Amino acid sequence: MELTNDGDTGRAGRVRRRRQSRVLSRYAGRPIRLIWRYVARRKLAHAVVLASVVAAVGCALGSQYGIRNLVDALPGGRAHPQHVIHAFAVLVALILADNLFWRIAGWVSARTFVAVTGDIRREMFDYLTVHAPTFFSDKQPGVLSSRISATANAVYVIENTVAWTALPPCLTVIGAIVMVGAVSIPMSLTLVGISAGLAFCLFLLARKGTSRHEAFAAQAASVDGELVDVIGNMGLVRAFCALVLERRRFDTLLAAEGDARRRSLLYLEKLRLLHAFAICILSAGVLGWTVWLWSVGRATTGDVVLIGSLGFSILHGSRDIAVAFVDLTQYVARLGEASETLLIPHAMPEPTRATPLEVRQASVDFENVTFAYPGRRPVLTGLNLHIGAGERVGLIGPSGAGKSTILALLQHFYEPDSGCVRISGQDIAHVTLQSLQGAISIVPQDASLFHRSLLDNIRYGCPDATEADVRRACEDAYCLDFINAMPEGLNTIAGDRGTKLSGGQRQRIAIARAILKDSPILLLDEATSALDTASETAIQAALERLMQHRTVIAIAHRLSTLQSFDRIVVLNRGRVVQQGTPAELAAVPGIYRDTLARQIRRTPAPRPELM
Incomplete structure (x- = not known):
């Protein structure tokens, strides 16, 4: 018989997973390409967010131009009120449209960005589970799980930062420079040069800080891994009176993480301080230039208001761009570090023609x-x-x-x-x-159970089994009596790795699980090692029935x-x-x-x- 339900869909699924594994490994240490992979899956939704943000920024800039028209219309407004009313109506319409487009962008992004994080967690988990056992033996479970979360969270933060913190000021600067050029070409060109120079300097300085951000990401993952390791072995810690030792060890790790985080954050603050100092000087210069244009009659009162407003928008926009870019650098570094750990090529990939x-x-x-x-x-x-x-x-x-x-x-x-x-x-x-x-069914020496119900644990290898099938398997494994004695019966939660059960009970649950799976090859790895003599005799009878008409390989002391x-x-x-x-x-x-x-x-x- 062929022990698989794989049909055309199954083969297609295997081909898809193999192709996906090969593709994902190419993104290790390439965070920008990794982000684009998931953005491209929802092009329309991301395009709606982008278009809405562009439209909202355009309306915001138009509002400043509307204020300029309203100011210029006021001196002759009593004689020609229609000009004031028209300028007022345009300004109100732009303000309403500005808010409407922001809400559209927020509504679509709330669904899209969350869906992207789900895609990332799903694919990272799928990729992780195909790694060979040597991969897991070299790394702490907490480190791996934290990196899956770190990857998804980093992409989520990056998308939100781009949509709400980086893109709007960038568009504002570009639009404002164009509008300033309509009044004063020299001022527009000056602002272009200053903004470009600031952005370039900050880009170079931010790149130098990447190693600090990566070091912090690695330290944070180590702390997560240590937490899971200690909590999972709390019984061992208590047995050897090692609570004080573990607290000291954890304090050391926290101190190292704190130092790494401080170095990362302080570097960011240095960049922000440098930019703030430049902005103060340049804001004063733009304001002085605008007043001089008015004093020589080369700008109207409305132009003064417009240019002053747009000048400040450009300079403050460049500040916001710088802050957003610096933050993005930190999260892109975290994403790159996490992807390098998770997306290394599989050591034992399934053959293409398997x-x-x-x-x-x-x-x-x-x-x-x-x-x-x-x-x-x-x-x-x-x-x-x-x-x-x-x-x-x-x-x-x-x-x-x-x-x-x-x-x-x-x-x-x-x-x-x-x-x-x-x-x-x-x-x-x-x-x-x-x-x-x-x-293959296996009853291991150290029966490991999930933090789920006994019912879910027993039918883990046969998820479609009915409760009646599970009870028959439990009866054959001589574990039905102690299960029925529990207040919740088969719905009892086994605890982390089955800690709510004794060693013998865990072993019998594992035997029931193997009985229910009903595979032609049975592996017994010290299957009765955790049982007392009386229980071992009972289990031997159950195993004797289980082993009939099966190939059995057993390790036993x-x-x-x-x-x-x-x-x-x-x-x-x-x-x-x-x-x-x-x-x-x-x-x-x-x-x-x-x-x-x-x-x-x-x-x-x-x-x-x-x-």
Whole structure:
């Protein structure tokens, strides 16, 4: 049977995701291109916002021209009131239109900018989940989650800053310069030169501060990661009386973040101070020039009002542009730093021509497999292992022998350095990850649960299962009794990583989850390690039913859990050193017999009153 529901839509979805992954990786460290990617998806909405802002600024500038006409109409207004009325009506219409266009821009942007942040979070999360396990082992979960939020928030702030803080004064400066030119070309050209010079100087100075902003973004992400790490391990912190130590460590991180933030903010303030000083001098110059034009009869009273108003608009607009640009520099730097962390190319991308895994006979083969974790010696060396369909095989051996690595390679968490892993004769490196995961159920040593209801946790691998199906799986896993004893039953929240349940209860929930998924290949990684003897006996019966007609690979330190298995494979230093039935291995010298003897000696003799 083919363990996938992938049809044409599924294949199209896989192609789309692969293409998206390749495209997104190109945006690492390129924040401007990344922003444009999401803006381009909603071109019409962004165009409406842009047009509304342009129209609003145009009306605002027109209002100043309307004031000029009204002032010039007043001296002869008693003789010709129609001129005053007309100037007044035009001015009121421009003011109303100004406010209307701002509200249109605000209404559309409220929907559009929020939708953009949703697109970013969705794609960043999708991209993040496809990274190989080595990516997650090198980074704190809190750092990664904070960077997804930082990316979306930075784009949101950048869009709002451009729309409301940077674009309006920029348009105002351009429009005002054009209008000033209608009265005094020299003044217009002077204002153009001054504004351009200020903008260029501030641009150069702002670029020099990028490293400070990036350093602050990295420190902030580290603090977030440390918070998640400590909170997630609070039990360990308390067990080792390390509260004071962690508080000191956190204080150190906060101090480093505070220093980085101060350096970033103070640099911005220096730029603003420099610009404010220039504006004070230039404002006085423009005002003096305007009065001189009036004194020599080259400007009317209305022109004085207009030029003075527009001159101040230009100079203050350049200040607002500078402030907005400096702020944008900071957020663009944060966006670039976050994207560099998240959008590094995937180490194990799914092949373009990957096909769904078809499991007719669930055999497993490791063919001359050699594997080493990055920077470490080989864990497996030329491993050859065949597991027939429906066979139950136990893996034992000392720590570091390669038992867990075999399970990890079978789930395609890593690529072998050489050799290949096959299921039903198909190289798993060339099959879709979704179909591979669908063919395998696992009960891990440390059963991890989501902070969701027990019902959601149990049917995690089979989301369409009914509550009746879940209850049958719970009954088979011997966890229905303790679930029914809880006030909310299956709706009980498991807590973060299942902390509201005991270790044995978590393990039984994980077994119920595997029973419900009903995959042809079952992996047991110390599945009964967290259970007491009585619970282990009960679970063994459930596992016995679960293992029927399935290929089972189990890691177990308690050899008693492997006595019903077809074969036991003994590993040492990444190679198979012994294999056979439990009875065969117990009769010959080796790791299995020595381990069995030690466990028998540690098993307490039954007390007479319990016999």
